[in-house]
Amino acid sequence: MSMPQLVTSFTLPVLAAAFALTLIRLLRGPSLADAVVALDLMAIIVIGFASHYSVAMGEWVYLDVAVVIALIAFLATVAFAFYIRKRLG
Numbered sequence: 001m002s003m004p005q006l007v008t009s010f011t012l013p014v015l016a017a018a019f020a021l022t023l024i025r026l027l028r029g030p031s032l033a034d035a036v037v038a039l040d041l042m043a044i045i046v047i048g049f050a051s052h053y054s055v056a057m058g059e060w061v062y063l064d065v066a067v068v069i070a071l072i073a074f075l076a077t078v079a080f081a082f083y084i085r086k087r088l089g
Contacts, residue, residue: 004056011052019045032087036080043073 001009019042026038047066054062 008052008056011048015045015048015052032080032084036077036084039080040073040077043069043076047073 050066
């Protein structure tokens with residue numbers, strides 16, 4: 001087994017397990033802050049999937065997709081933080 005195949009056979013299941021555990025935290029989170037953190041982590045995991053696919057397939061355009069997802073996730077986190085601050089104060 002070559003090194004890229006070994007890396008792929010390790011990283012994709014780890015990313016999938018992390019996504020599943022984060023989804024459980026999103027659904028069971030006791031507070032809104034837990035849900036916000038879970039959504040942010042899910043975006044980071046999707047960025048990991050897109051980056052991995054981009055490198056594995058040699059399709060560098062998917063790195064642009066990862067950057068766009070990162071920007072949207074950042075803006076969503078800021079919006080949620082603003083909402084939580086308005087709600088509490």
